[in-house]
Amino acid sequence: MEIEFKDVSVSLSDYKFKNLLFNIADKKITFVVGKGGKSLLLSLINGDIPYEGEIIKNIKSVYFLKQNPAEFFFCNTIYAEILFEIKKRKIKCDYDKKIISALKMVGLDKSFLNRSPFEISRGEQKKVALAKALACNPRLFILDEPFTNLDYASKKNLIKLFRMMKLRYGKTFVIASNDTDIALELADEVIGVKDGDIIFKGNKFDLFTNHQLLEKYNIFEPEIVKFINLVKDSKGINLGYRDDINDLMKDIYRFVE
Numbered sequence: 001m002e003i004e005f006k007d008v009s010v011s012l013s014d015y016k017f018k019n020l021l022f023n024i025a026d027k028k029i030t031f032v033v034g035k036g037g038k039s040l041l042l043s044l045i046n047g048d049i050p051y052e053g054e055i056i057k058n059i060k061s062v063y064f065l066k067q068n069p070a071e072f073f074f075c076n077t078i079y080a081e082i083l084f085e086i087k088k089r090k091i092k093c094d095y096d097k098k099i100i101s102a103l104k105m106v107g108l109d110k111s112f113l114n115r116s117p118f119e120i121s122r123g124e125q126k127k128v129a130l131a132k133a134l135a136c137n138p139r140l141f142i143l144d145e146p147f148t149n150l151d152y153a154s155k156k157n158l159i160k161l162f163r164m165m166k167l168r169y170g171k172t173f174v175i176a177s178n179d180t181d182i183a184l185e186l187a188d189e190v191i192g193v194k195d196g197d198i199i200f201k202g203n204k205f206d207l208f209t210n211h212q213l214l215e216k217y218n219i220f221e222p223e224i225v226k227f228i229n230l231v232k233d234s235k236g237i238n239l240g241y242r243d244d245i246n247d248l249m250k251d252i253y254r255f256v257e
Contacts, residue, residue: 002026002140002172003045008053015040015196020053022191022201029166029173031183031204034219036195038176039067042142045174059172063138067145067176069129070117078103078120078128079113085132102135103128107157123149130158143175147182155179159186184208184222184243192219205241 003024010017015037024030024045032038043049045057046064066072075081082099091098100110106127112120117128126149133141141162147155159182165171177183183190183204190207192200194217200207207213211229214221228239 002028002058003174004054004056004058005044006054006056008044008051008055010040010044010049010051012040012049017041017044017196017198020198022198024172024174024191025189026058026172027166027170028188029162029175029186030189030191031187032174032176032191032193033178033180033183033207034193034199034217037193037197039144040196041191041193042144042174042176046142057140059139061137061139062142063133063136063140064142065129065133065144065146067148069132070122070125073117073125073128076116077114078117081117081128082132082135086135089136091136098135099131102131105134105161106130107154121149123151123154126150127154139170140172140174143173145177146175147177147179155182162186178220180208180220180222181224184224192217194218204243209241 005020005022008017008020017037017040032041040049042064044051044055046062047055047057073081075084079099082102083095086093086095086098099113103109103112108124108127108131112124112128117125120128126146130146147158150158162173163186166173187204189202190200190204191198192207199217200213208222208225211221224243224245225241228241231237231239
């Protein structure tokens with residue numbers, strides 16, 4: 001296991017966790033969903049706040065991308081912003097090549113190198129922050145709402161990128177997100193939180209197909225699950241649950257035939 005919580009408790013003014021006891025697997029993508037405590041849980045994993053108990057993190061190469069990354073920009077150009085992060089971590093590489101490659105991975109070209117990170121859109125700021133993370137090449141990515149302010153194409157690009165990095169390079173991701181559609185598509189496991197309590201941990205289908213649990217804890221039901229349930233209720237056709245819209249369309253096509 002990459003991360004192990006052993007009877008961990010923490011109490012802050014907004015939320016608290018008590019007696020956490022669970023594991024997060026390595027080389028997997030784990031999503032944290034729900035209301036109240038997602039960011040706190042990520043901060044615990046990153047070691048940012050004091051706690052009782054023990055958190056065993058079997059990896060030292062970690063990058064934590066916080067929810068509002070622009071708050072942590074301070075260089076005049078995007079090139080300098082990413083370069084500073086690489087040098088801070090003492091990474092030996094061809095700086096220009098590394099920075100251009102990281103920007104390309106998030107869908108930004110070389111024209112952004114000399115632009116100010118403070119004078120681009122919020123979606124572009126999120127991409128720059130992700131490029132900083134990618135340039136550092138950590139083993140563990142801790143990402144707080146990485147998909148916010150991104151358009152559909154950019155989200156799909158990141159889904160493809162994160163999946164490739166997991167499968168090809170053995171990276172581990174812990175991602176907090178309110179986007180349950182992306183969580184269903186990308187996650188290997190899901191942790192559900194509600195006001196500082198862990199209300200679920202396990203297979204994503206066990207959570208996202210449990211309408212009563214989602215409703216009880218005010219977690220959005222993924223659109224693909226809504227559609228599958230609608231077809232079952234209105235047409236009596238059980239398509240089975242899928243996490244990929246293309247697989248679902250293939251199933252629908254077979255029924256039509």
